[in-house]
Each structure stands twice: as structure tokens, then as C-alpha cells.
Amino acid sequence: MPNQSSPHVSVPLRAAVAALPAYVPGARPSGRAWKLSSNENPFPPPAAVVSAITEAAGEVNRYPDMFATELVEALATHVGVAPEQIVVGNGSVSVLQHVLEAVVEPGDKVVFPWRSFEAYPIVTAVAGGTPVTVPVTADGRLDLPAMAAAVGPRTRAVLVCTPNNPTGPVVHAGELEEFLASLPGDVLVVVDEAYLEFVRDPEAPDGMDVLGRHANVVLVRTLSKASGLAGLRVGYAVAAPRLAAGIRSASTPFGVNHLAQRAALATLQAPVQAELAEHVEALVGERTRVHDALRAQGWDVPATHANFVWLATRERTGELAAQAAAAGVLVRPFADEGMRVSIGEVAANDAFLELAAGWR
């Protein structure tokens, strides 16, 4: 006799889904605390973006433009490609999900570095793929030769996170080129450029240039970090038209909501871009200050080109992250490995540096 109130659910979950670790979001402050746990932009959105959202608020009884036509065109102009090469989504994590759903058949392998972005194992499993992880080097860099060696006949996609979250280093143009040249043309290479605007390494690859020379490359970008729209969820892929069409077909209908579309459009306006570039410059300055101070304290911090630093606190990670939280600084701990600490407000960075000095 079926019992609707029974807590015993007999519907089986897909094995790959049941086995997934839950995504661990950055800690949220319960009282007054500096939130350095989610790589957010500490600057509030520019006034023009806030007014665009406020204006759009009165229109949300209507569905958004399903294909975000205006935003797609603006992004295409922004990066210098045709609109048919852009696919937008509800944050770049969704875009990445749809990229994999467009190409991965059940049991296909997806190669990615580890430790890297926490969403990679999740989007891989949800797409029906089998993850193949390749350890990053001792200094937190992607090991591209080892990743190339991990590519086999069942590999359908490789994820390249540059700068790598949570360690910070970028891949270099030369090594990426060698890597791409060594792969079969039917393996998709996703270059995740979530922190692109924070990169200051002259040897970093130019994603658009790479895309222009390798039709199997997809760039994934976001407005969550440098553009400060994490709360609205806008990300996009840049790809060859046929791949882009496939990703679009796999995408959630109306995936970018109306407020997000209007805010993203406002963000792409030149004066707002200039304001955001100033914020990014200030954060890059703070990043250098924090990185150098940590090294002066004796920490072995990897070179970082993102808006965070990686502290290899190893088996003390849990204890130190709890200490930091008690002192009002939220970091992102990875048990027994280390902690990722976002670059935030100057006072937040100072508070973290004081804690780090005490831990030496």
C-alpha cells in the first residue's frame, strides 16, 4: 500500500549522482565577519548596474528574452567574435554543465586537474562522464604533460582551469600550445577563465587567440568574479559555431533571468567597464601585498593570478580555519590540504595576515 507520508523513498538515484560529494559553498557569515571564502568581489556593483536591476525589477512578470539576444550580441562585441559563437547560462558552472552534456556520452572520460574547481567532479558525473583526475604539481600548477598522458580513447573532454582554483597559478601559452597539439582533434578542451581579468602574467595564453587556432577549444567565462555579479549568475562560453549551437541546444531554456540580463548589459557599458577595471587593479594590488607578506612570514605560497591565495596548512587546516572563523575571518578550508583565502577589503586582508603571522 503506497504511503505518501512514508520517509522511505524507493526511487533509486543514479549511482553516479548518489556517489557525489555535495558542493561545499563558502562559509556564510553568521554575525560580523570578513567573507574570504567564495572569491567574491568585495566592491558592491557600480551604480549604473544597480539602477539597471532596479528598473528591470518592474518587468519581471514577463519571461526574459529566451536567447538573451541583446546580451549575446554585447558579449560577442566585447570579446570580438560573431554572436553565434556565444552561449550564455546561469553562471559559468551551468554553462560548463551544458558544455559537457552536449558532448559526453555515458561512460566517456573527462580529464581534469586536482585539486581544482570543486564543481568539476559534479558536472562530470551529472553529464554521465567518468572523471579522470591528474594531480597538480607541488607548486600548485597544472601538470599538462601528465594530463595529456591521461587522455585515452574514451576521453571526450579535458578541463583546463587557468588560473587554477584553488591554487592560483596560470598555464603558460607555450605549454598550452604543446598540450593542444598533442591531443586528438575530437577531444574537447574547455579552458575555464573565471579569473581572466586578474591575470598579470605576460606568459599567460590569450584565450581568443587559442580559440582561433584550435576548433576543439571552448572558453568559459563569468561575470561573477571581476564583474561582481556573483549573486545574479551570468556566465558564457565562446566556441566554434557548431559547438556553440550544440551547447545552446543542451542549455536550460530561459537560463539567464531578466534582472541578470539587464545587469550584465549595463556591466558591459564602457564607463562601468572602466570602473570595474579600477576595482580589479586595486584587488591585484592587494593580492601582491598579501602574497608578499605571506612569503615574508615564511609561507610557501604559490604564484597567484586570481583573486585568492592558497595556504598549504595541511593537517592543521581544520583547526586553523576554525580559529580564523572565531576571529571573524571566513576562509575556504580543504581538509588536510590547505585553505583558499580570497582577496577582500584591505581591513579583511589585514585581519587574515595577522592570523597567518600568528600561525607561523
Ligand SMILES: *Cc1c(COP(=O)(O)O)cnc(C)c1O
Ligand atoms: C568561480 C568560478 C567559476 C564561476 O562560477 P559562476 O557559476 O560563473 O559563478 C567558474 N570556474 C571556476 C574555476 C571558478 O572558480
